[in-house]
Amino acid sequence: ETGVTQTPRHLVMGMTNKKSLKCEQHLGHNAMYWYKQSAKKPLELMFVYNFKEQTENNSVPSRFSPECPNSSHLFLHLHTLQPEDSALYLCASSPRNGGSYEQYFGPGTRLTVT
């Protein structure tokens, strides 16, 4: 275990549903990340939070809404998704934002949009 947990592990939702993904890290880190991993594509960075403040939004559609209430928790709120949003969503954390630090990943949430 990496110290980063994600729930749920699997999620099937319709295009009109609203759901949330949760990530929690027990490592005392101050930076948290959301990534999207689609088949045959590189891992795509979606959002970065550093000390609870969003520092990067990688041109993500507004149907994805992140929330970081504290340094240990990160949420991704989903609404009116499209079938092409089906993917593995990975959360990661690091001591601080910055490429000098290794990132610790959660197991991911496999999302299917029907």
Added chain:
Amino acid sequence: SQQGEEDPQALSIQEGENATMNCSYKTSINNLQWYRQNSGRGLVHLILIRSNEREKHSGRLRVTLDTSKKSSSLLITASRAADTASYFCATVPNQAGTALIFGKGTTLSVSS
């Protein structure tokens, strides 16, 4: 934007053989990291090599970095079936903020 690109895309070997994966990148970097991902799971950090380092070892892993060629290689010696996974390189471009940029990965299959 994709920065690192791994080669080959897929590699199949027998247990006990060595596996070599390569990563090429486009711009100058602060460091380069290698990660492993077992099927459908999260990524696990393997090793970080800084731009002023040329070689680094960790157990059966050996990573080299050639900044003049903008390339890195990951060598896994005496491979095991448990090494079957996808391997990704990730870089932090000097001019492009602080986020890691991942390649598409090399899928390694080790058969017993």
